[in-house]
Amino acid sequence: MSNCTRYLGLDVHAESITAAIAEGRGRIRSIGKFPNRPEAVRKLIEKLGGGRNLRVCYEAGPTGYALYWQLTKLGTAEAARKGESSLRRYAVSTRSAESEAAPDA
Numbered sequence: 001m002s003n004c005t006r007y008l009g010l011d012v013h014a015e016s017i018t019a020a021i022a023e024g025r026g027r028i029r030s031i032g033k034f035p036n037r038p039e040a041v042r043k044l045i046e047k048l049g050g051g052r053n054l055r056v057c058y059e060a061g062p063t064g065y066a067l068y069w070q071l072t073k074l075g076t077a078e079a080a081r082k083g084e085s086s087l088r089r090y091a092v093s094t095r096s097a098e099s100e101a102a103p104d105a
Contacts, residue, residue: 003053008076010058012036012067019044036063038070051075 004024011018017040019031034040045051056076058064 005053005055006048008048008054008056010056010067012058012061012063014063017041021048036067038066041067041070042074045071045074045076 007022009020009022013036015036016033017036018033020028021031022028031044034044045054048054051071051074054076056071058067
């Protein structure tokens with residue numbers, strides 16, 4: 001397994017989770033939909049090679065608290081819970097910081 005960081009996005013609902021992963025340069029693939037159950041989440045993380053170099057992000061909500069603790073126990077590099085507006089603000093601030101840090105051409 002490569003040492004590059006992988007990004008796992010989860011769309012979490014009470015009964016199901018839909019997952020997609022970004023690996024390498026622009027490679028994004030859908031992993032599919034599976035039950036929102038601890039055993040299914042554990043199997044997904046194992047299928048992806050464990051939590052090493054894996055950053056997970058999903059929208060915060062009532063279905064996310066148990067998932068956060070499970071992902072942390074499974075050793076994911078980061079288990080971030082963000083609300084949609086927080087994700088948007090983070091993306092905008094990251095782009096702003098990157099453009100400010102870029103050398104003048």
